[in-house]
Amino acid sequence: MDGITDFYVRQILTGVGGYDLSMTEFLRVTNSVFPRRVFYKNCPEINPDIYQNNELFSCTQSGTPVHMQLLGSDPEFMAANAAKAVELGVSGVDINFGCPAKTVNGHGGGAVLLQDPKILYQLISSVREALPKNTPLSAKMRLGYENSELLLENAKAIEEAGADFITIHARTKFDGYRPPAKWHEVTDLFSILKIPIILNGEIWDVNDYYKCREISSCEDIMLGRGAFASPDLAKQIKASKNNQTLQIMRWSDVSVLLKSFYKYMSEQHLISEKYIAGRLKLWIKWLMASYDEAADLFELIKKEKSALKIVQMIT
Numbered sequence: 042m043d044g045i046t047d048f049y050v051r052q053i054l055t056g057v058g059g060y061d062l063s064m065t066e067f068l069r070v071t072n073s074v075f076p077r078r079v080f081y082k083n084c085p086e087i088n089p090d091i092y093q094n095n096e097l098f099s100c101t102q103s104g105t106p107v108h109m110q111l112l113g114s115d116p117e118f119m120a121a122n123a124a125k126a127v128e129l130g131v132s133g134v135d136i137n138f139g140c141p142a143k144t145v146n147g148h149g150g151g152a153v154l155l156q157d158p159k160i161l162y163q164l165i166s167s168v169r170e171a172l173p174k175n176t177p178l179s180a181k182m183r184l185g186y187e188n189s190e191l192l193l194e195n196a197k198a199i200e201e202a203g204a205d206f207i208t209i210h211a212r213t214k215f216d217g218y219r220p221p222a223k224w225h226e227v228t229d230l231f232s233i234l235k236i237p238i239i240l241n242g243e244i245w246d247v248n249d250y251y252k253c254r255e256i257s258s259c260e261d262i263m264l265g266r267g268a269f270a271s272p273d274l275a276k277q278i279k280a281s282k283n284n285q286t287l288q289i290m291r292w293s294d295v296s297v298l299l300k301s302f303y304k305y306m307s308e309q310h311l312i313s314e315k316y317i318a319g320r321l322k323l324w325i326k327w328l329m330a331s332y333d334e335a336a337d338l339f340e341l342i343k344k345e346k347s348a349l350k351i352v353q354m355i356t
């Protein structure tokens with residue numbers, strides 16, 4: 042998630058457990074091939090200066106693989122950047138057809154491409170050709186742009202072009218992030234597509250997972266904001282699939298995560314206090330969906346601009 046799931050957040054959440062895969066924030070490709078430092082910034086998990094343990098290359102410290110997400114519309118430059126990412130050590134590439142942001146869509150990237158399955162085909166096949174055969178290539182899409190009329194055609198284009206799996210955020214670009222997620226719209230795809238489909242949208246607790254599975258028949262899901270609202274949600278879901286019930290993470294343990302997030306961010310010299318304060322506030326706001334303590338805390342910190350003061354108020 043752009044501006045959210047950076048290196049350290051990936052480390053924290055996968056460290057809690059339950060994740061099979063993690064994605065970088067999108068790297069926006071226009072008409073150039075990025076220098077190595079840009080790939081390292083987006084995905085420090087491939088930087089040999091940071092990661093000395095070869096076995097964990099392109100994984101978080103807890104061993105969860107990290108794939109790099111690219112966003113753009115030029116098949117040639119998308120392919121060249123994907124190839125370079127893999128050369129540098131990325132273990133998989135994901136292409137973003139889901140971003141609804143005006144700035145991104147205005148430059149022909151993200152969800153705007155869902156209006157033309159031919160472009161999706163061209164983009165995915167061009168990236169596929171540039172990657173080694175065994176490197177996983179995936180796409181993240183929405184149900185459609187204005188409506189979901191092209192859902193099947195878009196998904197088939199992505200499959201036929203050589204993607205290994207698709208993640209579908211069950212809303213259109215016009216839906217933005219408004220609930221509900223329309224899980225039912227994806228159901229038919231399971232009997233048509235041969236590649237795995239991962240469903241995404243509005244999964245905030247274990248019950249949502251089972252509701253989504255019942256409605257869509259989809260076994261595998263991607264967590265977005267729910268991963269922040271309940272940092273142990275992936276672990277809870279995995280345990281429940283094995284007929285186990287885990288105790289939900291206590292607020293005191295969530296506090297430890299928030300404090301370690303602050304510590305890491307404040308050690309990065311180029312990151313401002315104001316920026317860290319904003320990141321902490323957003324995370325605490327999402328935590329309100331699961332923890333009353335977060336609601337109380339948010340009331341105290343919502344006008345606070347100093348990240349240090351915010352973190353001192355976390356109990």
Ligand SMILES: Cc1cc2nc3c(=O)[nH]c(=O)nc-3n(C[C@H](O)[C@H](O)[C@H](O)COP(=O)(O)O)c2cc1C
Binds near residue numbers: 244
């Ligand atoms: C702030 C923010 C940034 C996001 N950035 C990305 C991104 O870079 N790539 C992507 O595929 N999806 C991105 N998304 C979409 C999420 O991955 C997810 O599809 C969406 O939030 C719906 O899932 P949820 O209801 O579980 O949050 C972003 C969402 C938010 C709220």
